[in-house]
Amino acid sequence: MERRKFITATAVAVTAGSISTVLAATTEKKGPVYNHYLLFWLKKDLSEKEVEDFTGFFKILSTLPYVKSIQYGKPANSSPRKVVDNSFTYNLVIQFGSLEDLEAYGKLPVHLAAIKKYSVYWDRMIVHDSILS
Incomplete structure (x- = not known):
C-alpha cells in the first residue's frame, strides 16, 4: 500500500x-438520575450586592455529600413567548444518584442551616424533583 x-x-x-x-x-x-430543580424569586428590595451574595447559598450546597452535580444561574434573555417564564431570579439544578441520596441530602444539618440563613432573601421558592433517564 x-x-x-x-x-x-x-x-x-x-x-x-x-x-x-x-x-x-x-x-x-447508567441508571436514572434524580434531578432536584429549584426556582427562586428574590425580594425586590435587595441590593445588587445582596442578590449576588445569595450565590453563597449555592456554594454551600455544592460542598454537601450526595451531590453528583450542581449548576445555578439566572434567566436567559430568551425571546418572550407564552410558554417562557423568566420571572425568577435564580434557578438551581442538583443531581443525585438515587432517591435515597436526595432524601438524605434534604435532612443534612448544613443544608437546613443554609436554608435558614438564605431563606430571608426570597419571596418565593419552588422545587421540582424528577427522575431523568
Whole structure:
C-alpha cells in the first residue's frame, strides 16, 4: 500500500473508532438520575450586592455529600413567548444518584442551616424533583 493511502486509511479508521467510542459513551445507560430543580424569586428590595451574595447559598450546597452535580444561574434573555417564564431570579439544578441520596441530602444539618440563613432573601421558592433517564 502506498504511504499516502495507508496514512489516509489509518486516519479514517482512528476517527471512526473515536466517533463510535463517543457515541457508545453518550448512549450507554447508567441508571436514572434524580434531578432536584429549584426556582427562586428574590425580594425586590435587595441590593445588587445582596442578590449576588445569595450565590453563597449555592456554594454551600455544592460542598454537601450526595451531590453528583450542581449548576445555578439566572434567566436567559430568551425571546418572550407564552410558554417562557423568566420571572425568577435564580434557578438551581442538583443531581443525585438515587432517591435515597436526595432524601438524605434534604435532612443534612448544613443544608437546613443554609436554608435558614438564605431563606430571608426570597419571596418565593419552588422545587421540582424528577427522575431523568
